[in-house]
Amino acid sequence: MIPAFFVFAYLAVVLYIGVFALRRSGRDSAEDYFLASRSLGTLVFLFSLFGTNMTAFTILGASGHAFSNGVLTFGLMASSSALIIPLTLFLIGTRLWALGKRFGFMTPVQFFRDRWECGHIGTVIFAVQAALLVPYIIIGVMGGGATLSAISGGWVPYWLGGAVVALVVMGYVFFGGMRGTAWVNTLQTLLFLSFGAIAFGVIGRGMGGFQQAVTDLLSSPATAPLLTRERIPPSFFLSYTFIPLSTIAFPHIGIFCLTARRMSQFKPTLILYPLCLLAIWLPSVFLGVMANRATDVPQIASKLEARRQLTSQGAALPAEERARLRQAAAGDDVIVLLLEHYAPLWLAGILGAGIMAAVMASDSQILALSTMFTEDIFAFYGGKERFGPAVQVHTGRIFVIGLTVVAYLIALEAPATIFELAVQYAFSGYAALSILLFAALFWRGSTKWGALASTLWTVFAVGAVAIFQSTVPAPPAGSEKVIWTIGELVLLSRTPGGTAIFGLMPVVPMTLISLGLMIWVSMLTRKPGEQTLLRYFPQPALTTCCA
Amino acid sequence: MRIALPVIVIIVYLLHQDVWFWSTPYPLVLGFMPIGLFYHVCYTLLASLLMLLLVKRAWPTHLETTASPRHPTEDEAH
Numbered sequence: 041m042i043p044a045f046f047v048f049a050y051l052a053v054v055l056y057i058g059v060f061a062l063r064r065s066g067r068d069s070a071e072d073y074f075l076a077s078r079s080l081g082t083l084v085f086l087f088s089l090f091g092t093n094m095t096a097f098t099i100l101g102a103s104g105h106a107f108s109n110g111v112l113t114f115g116l117m118a119s120s121s122a123l124i125i126p127l128t129l130f131l132i133g134t135r136l137w138a139l140g141k142r143f144g145f146m147t148p149v150q151f152f153r154d155r156w157e158c159g160h161i162g163t164v165i166f167a168v169q170a171a172l173l174v175p176y177i178i179i180g181v182m183g184g185g186a187t188l189s190a191i192s193g194g195w196v197p198y199w200l201g202g203a204v205v206a207l208v209v210m211g212y213v214f215f216g217g218m219r220g221t222a223w224v225n226t227l228q229t230l231l232f233l234s235f236g237a238i239a240f241g242v243i244g245r246g247m248g249g250f251q252q253a254v255t256d257l258l259s260s261p262a263t264a265p266l267l268t269r270e271r272i273p274p275s276f277f278l279s280y281t282f283i284p285l286s287t288i289a290f291p292h293i294g295i296f297c298l299t300a301r302r303m304s305q306f307k308p309t310l311i312l313y314p315l316c317l318l319a320i321w322l323p324s325v326f327l328g329v330m331a332n333r334a335t336d337v338p339q340i341a342s343k344l345e346a347r348r349q350l351t352s353q354g355a356a357l358p359a360e361e362r363a364r365l366r367q368a369a370a371g372d373d374v375i376v377l378l379l380e381h382y383a384p385l386w387l388a389g390i391l392g393a394g395i396m397a398a399v400m401a402s403d404s405q406i407l408a409l410s411t412m413f414t415e416d417i418f419a420f421y422g423g424k425e426r427f428g429p430a431v432q433v434h435t436g437r438i439f440v441i442g443l444t445v446v447a448y449l450i451a452l453e454a455p456a457t458i459f460e461l462a463v464q465y466a467f468s469g470y471a472a473l474s475i476l477l478f479a480a481l482f483w484r485g486s487t488k489w490g491a492l493a494s495t496l497w498t499v500f501a502v503g504a505v506a507i508f509q510s511t512v513p514a515p516p517a518g519s520e521k522v523i524w525t526i527g528e529l530v531l532l533s534r535t536p537g538g539t540a541i542f543g544l545m546p547v548v549p550m551t552l553i554s555l556g557l558m559i560w561v562s563m564l565t566r567k568p569g570e571q572t573l574l575r576y577f578p579q580p581a582l583t584t585c586c587a
Numbered sequence: 588m589r590i591a592l593p594v595i596v597i598i599v600y601l602l603h604q605d606v607w608f609w610s611t612p613y614p615l616v617l618g619f620m621p622i623g624l625f626y627h628v629c630y631t632l633l634a635s636l637l638m639l640l641l642v643k644r645a646w647p648t649h650l651e652t653t654a655s656p657r658h659p660t661e662d663e664a665h
Binding site: 111112114115118119120122123126127130134135137138139141142249250251253254258264267268269270274277278281302303304307310311312313314315317318322325326578 | 596599600603604605606608609610611612615618619620621623624626627628630631632634635637638639641642646647650651653654
C-alpha cells in the first residue's frame with residue numbers, strides 16, 4: 041500500500057501543476073491554451089519535448105522487450121532513435137517552428153492546407169492522424185489502470201485505477217492546456233531520468249552485482265543469445281531505423297515544435313536528446329535482460345517457465361495455447377517485479393511514481409487531438425468566426441473531457457490486444473506519413489494529389505497489415521510461416537513478432553511506396569500557384585532584394 | 588561543408604548496422620556489458636556529437652530571420 045501513497049501524492053502534484061498553469065495563463069486565447077503562447081523556455085522545451093515522446097513503452101515496454109529479446113532492444117529502438125529523431129527535428133521541426141511563427145499555424149494540417157492550396161486534403165490528413173492517435177490514448181488509460189492496480193497490490197481495482205489516472209490527466213490538460221502539459225512533462229522527464237539511475241543501482245546491488253548475472257546468462261544456451269543479436273537478421277535490424285521517422289509526423293510532436301520561444305531553443309534539445317535517451321533506455325534494457333536471472337522472483341520464474349514451454353513444445357501446441365503462453369511469458373511488468381523484490385518499500389514507492397509518469401504520457405496526445413479538432417475542424421469550418429475565440433477554447437476543453445471519457449469507457453470493455461496491435465502499426469503509419477512533411481517542406485513540385493495518394497496508401501497499408509496479423513496466427517518462436525513466394529524469394533511471411541515483406545519490416549515498403557506515390561502522382565498533377573510557392577520557397581535573389 | 592555534412596550523416600547512419608558485433612558478446616566491457624550493447628551506447632554518444640556538429644556548422648539561421656512573428660509573445664513584446 042505504501043507505494044500507492046507515493047503514486048497518489050504524485051498524481052496530486054501533477055493535478056496542481058495544471059491548475060497552477062491556468063492561473064499563470066492570463067489570456068483566454070487559443071494560441072495561449074493550445075501552444076502556451078509559443079513561449080516555452082529552453083529547459084521546459086527540452087524536457088517536455090522529450091517527455092512528450094516517451095510513453096509507457098519506454099520503461100515498461102522496453103524492459104519487457106529486452107526481457108524476451110535481449111540487448112538488441114537498445115540498438116533496435118534507442119540508438120536508431122538517437123540519430124533519426126534529432127535529425128528530423130533539425131530538418132523539419134525547426135522549419136515547422138519558423139512557419140508557425142511567420143504564418144500563425146497551430147497545427148501541421150493548417151500548413152498542409154495552405155501549402156497545397158486545398159482544404160479537403162487537410163481534412164483527410166486530420167482524419168487519418170486522429171484515427172492513428174486514438175489507440176494510444178486508450179492504451180494510456182489501460183496502462184494507468186493496470187499500473188496503479190499492480191503498485192497498490194490489487195487494493196485499487198483496474199476500473200478505479202483507470203478512472204483516477206484518466207481524471208488526473210484530463211484535469212491538468214483541461215485546466216493547464218499546453219503550458220500545464222509541458223510542465224507536467226518536464227516533471228515526468230526528470231522522474232524518468234532519476235528512475236533509471238536509481239533502479240540500476242538498487243537492482244544491481246540486490247542481485248549481487250551484474251558480473252555474476254551476466255556470466256550465468258552466458259553459461260546457459262537458452263539465455264546466452266540474449267546478449268547478442270544472433271536471433272534476428274541484419275535486414276530486420278536495418279528496417280527498424282525507419283520507425284523513428286514516425287516521431288516528427290506525430291501531431292503532438294509537430295504541434296510541440298511550435299511552442300518554442302526562439303528557434304535557438306532547438307539547439308540544446310537536439311544535442312541532449314540522444315543523451316536523455318541513453319539515460320533512460322540503457323537501464324531499462326539492461327535490467328530487462330538481467331531479469332532473466334531473477335529466478336528467485338516467483339512471477340518472473342513463471343514467465344520463464346512459460347517461455348520454456350513455448351520454445352520446447354510451441355510447434356505442437358494449438359494457436360490459442362501458444363497465444364496464452366506468449367501472454368504469460370510477456371515481460372512488460374518485470375521492472376515493477378524487480379523493484380518490488382529488490383528495492384526498499386519507500387524507494388519502490390518513489391520509483392513507482394516514476395513508472396506512473398511513464399504510463400501517463402497520453403496527455404500530449406489528448407491535447408494534440410483537441411488542438412487539431414478545434415483548429416482544423418471547428419475553426420476551419422467557421423466555428424471561430426461565428427462564436428469567437430473564447431468559445432473555441434471552451435470547445436477544446438469540452439473535447440478533452442469527451443475524448444477522455446470515451447477512451448476510459450472503451451478501455452473498460454475492449455481487449456487490450458486490439459489496441460496494442462493498432463499502436464504497433466500506428467508507428468509504421470506515421471513513418472509513411474512523414475513523407476508529407478518532407479515533400480511539403482523541401483519539394484516545390486509536390487501536390488495535393490500526391491499527398492492524397494500517400495495518405496490513402498498509408499491507410500490501406502496499415503489496415504492490410506493489421507488484418508493480416510489478426511487472421512494469420514503467429515508461428516512458434518524461432519520459425520516463420522511463409523505465405524507468398526516468387527521463385528526462391530520469400531515475399532510475405534508471418535513471423536512470431538509480426539510480418540516480414542522481403543525479410544524487412546512492413547514500415548520499409550510502406551514508407552518507400554508512400555514516397556514513390558508522392559513523387560509519381562505529384563509529377564502527373566498540377567502544382568500549387570506561383571504565389572504560394574514563392575511564400576514557401578523564396579528565390580534567393582528575391583529575398584536579398586526584399587531584405 | 589555543404590557536401591561533407593550530408594556524407595558524415597550518411598556514414599553515421601550506416602555505422603548503426605554493426606554486423607561485426609552481431610553474434611558475440613565478447614569482450615565484456617567493465618566485466619558485464621556485451622560489446623554489441625557497448626557499441627550502441629557509444630553510437631548514441633556519437634549521434635549527440637553529430638547533432639553538435641550540425642548545430643555549429645549547418646544551423647538554418649535564415650529561418651530565424653525570415654520567421655517574423657505574426658503575434659509577438661509576451662516576452663518579445665516587452
